[in-house]
Amino acid sequence: MGKRKQTLVFQNKPYILSAYSLGGEKEGAGPMREWFDDCLRDDTYNESTWEKSESKMLKTARLDAMRRSGKSKEEIGAILSGDLLNQLMSSSFMARDMHIPFLGMYGACSTMTESLMLGSVLVDGGYSDNIVIGASSHYCTAERQFRMPLEHGNQRPPSAQWTATAAGAMLIASEGNEETSETDGCGNVREWKKIRVDCGTIGKVIDAGIKDANQMGSAMAPAAVDTILNHLQDTGRSIDYYDIILSGDLGFIGKDITVDLLTDAGLDANALSEIYDDCGTMIYEPQQDVHSGGSGCGCSASTFAGFVYKKMRRGEINRALIMSTGALLSTISPFQGESIPGIAHAISLETE
């Protein structure tokens, strides 16, 4: 038999009917500010714990994606969701008031494209319809859980990434958007493209032996490279098939490693430098002091649901490969001397 294919092909190419992208205070002061649908003025979001703040962000993203799609709660087939908190606390607590069938996903920061993949399968195969997918992260919940109490004020090494306070959600449906253009108050007409999910590549868990939890980018880069190469091989495409290839949250170090490894594998370095970027390097300004860039499920979730979704709706991007990347470490595993396994799932989107 031939080589295993990691890529699932969607025959009916389901539509991304709507999306919602929500950033925190720091994210709202960064380069993505114009692409978020809204930003918090206060990262507590008027809640008494950071966990409740994050869960509320995830809920806002879901409900607003649903509202924008014009679908009622009763029309939603299922919610697929994940986050970084132990036992998916943000997702579970978001879902308990929704009364909508719920499937919990965990791929660390790869959760956005994991849920987009499985949500697209459910719609494409006719098993369900109007699936709301998404993911979130919050700097303060991640610090509490994975690192040091905020009050401790510990120093971060230059390789560390900053967990984004952000959430993103999308609604996947078998029927595309009805409106194809919009006229603004000045009489200018803006054409809207429809966005379809073309195919998706499931990643393998790859462990490069990195044991430093402040070197997430290095830990995830080999998995990102493996998924991109398998995607290109499975589909017979070269990278310039895409207008943009965006990895999850490898950050500056991980992005550099990825470019090096992809170039080593024979991909064209010039094409890569034009087409490939990483959400972790895009979400903050250099002067925002985040060291190696952004991370967290919400980093790629909000960039894909904001920047990518809107650019594609406008027709400024027509073919995108989006790939969230995850570092599958726990708070216990580094103490037990374990290295950090990485994973990345890629989704090909196209306009029509």
Place this chain on the structure above:
Amino acid sequence: MGKRKQTLVFQNKPYILSAYSLGGEKEGAGPMREWFDDCLRDDTYNESTWEKSESKMLKTARLDAMRRSGKSKEEIGAILSGDLLNQLMSSSFMARDMHIPFLGMYGACSTMTESLMLGSVLVDGGYSDNIVIGASSHYCTAERQFRMPLEHGNQRPPSAQWTATAAGAMLIASEGNEETSETDGCGNVREWKKIRVDCGTIGKVIDAGIKDANQMGSAMAPAAVDTILNHLQDTGRSIDYYDIILSGDLGFIGKDITVDLLTDAGLDANALSEIYDDCGTMIYEPQQDVHSGGSGCGCSASTFAGFVYKKMRRGEINRALIMSTGALLSTISPFQGESIPGIAHAISLETE
């Protein structure tokens, strides 16, 4: 539009080609001993940490399910897996040596049927084939993470359940088993039935307001009841359509509540007492001092992959509704005054 359906119908009814069920020491001394494929003689499983022991159990279950199916690693489309540990540590570390596409699931103790549902969708829809699904739990990892250090020797209230040290895995394929009978050394012929996945009902997150982490059964029962009732309504079936309905790990208290609520909802109490049971009440003997029964992802995973799988292969059960149930609490949420959301996903299996 009509009421939302929570049930996914599998047109091609994928096969469960093989399964493997592994129990711990205590589980091997219980009523399920004859249905496990193997039991540990030592719960450390020759590993230096409990987390590595659990991960190794999960790996054994996967590899042996694969071996029994006759499929090579290269033929496996994907692994879907989950466990109770923070960031799915058992599953992630199991997967890193496998080099097989991986999707992480989290539904607390509902993970076995969640992965069976999504694995069946991937095979049924022709997106992939030979999907290995499964879940695990380990008493010592769960106690360390959720409760007290083992050395503390704290007393457990009568409503507490005992996290099963167990793992279960199944391989889902588009083609059924080739062998249909087996002749033993004495010349006796045993007929084997094939097992097919008929449909699956995605559960909703339901929070009954229970705040006591030693009352898991009460917290999960309303979600179990909601899923059963929606399954029956979606399919137009009555409970006596099934030879057996098995819930995940509600334990004695949760099972009693479930029976009461289902009877209140109009289901026949006599039929229920004949058809319905709970894995949490089946996995230990009363004298094994587990109070309200078993729990953990591994409880229903090993019971479904052992007891249910083998009884169906033998034709002693022909229609089964299996439903793992999950309590979506974290170690932080009870301290923040949160109640415990529950969830349950149901899968209908049939023989041919």
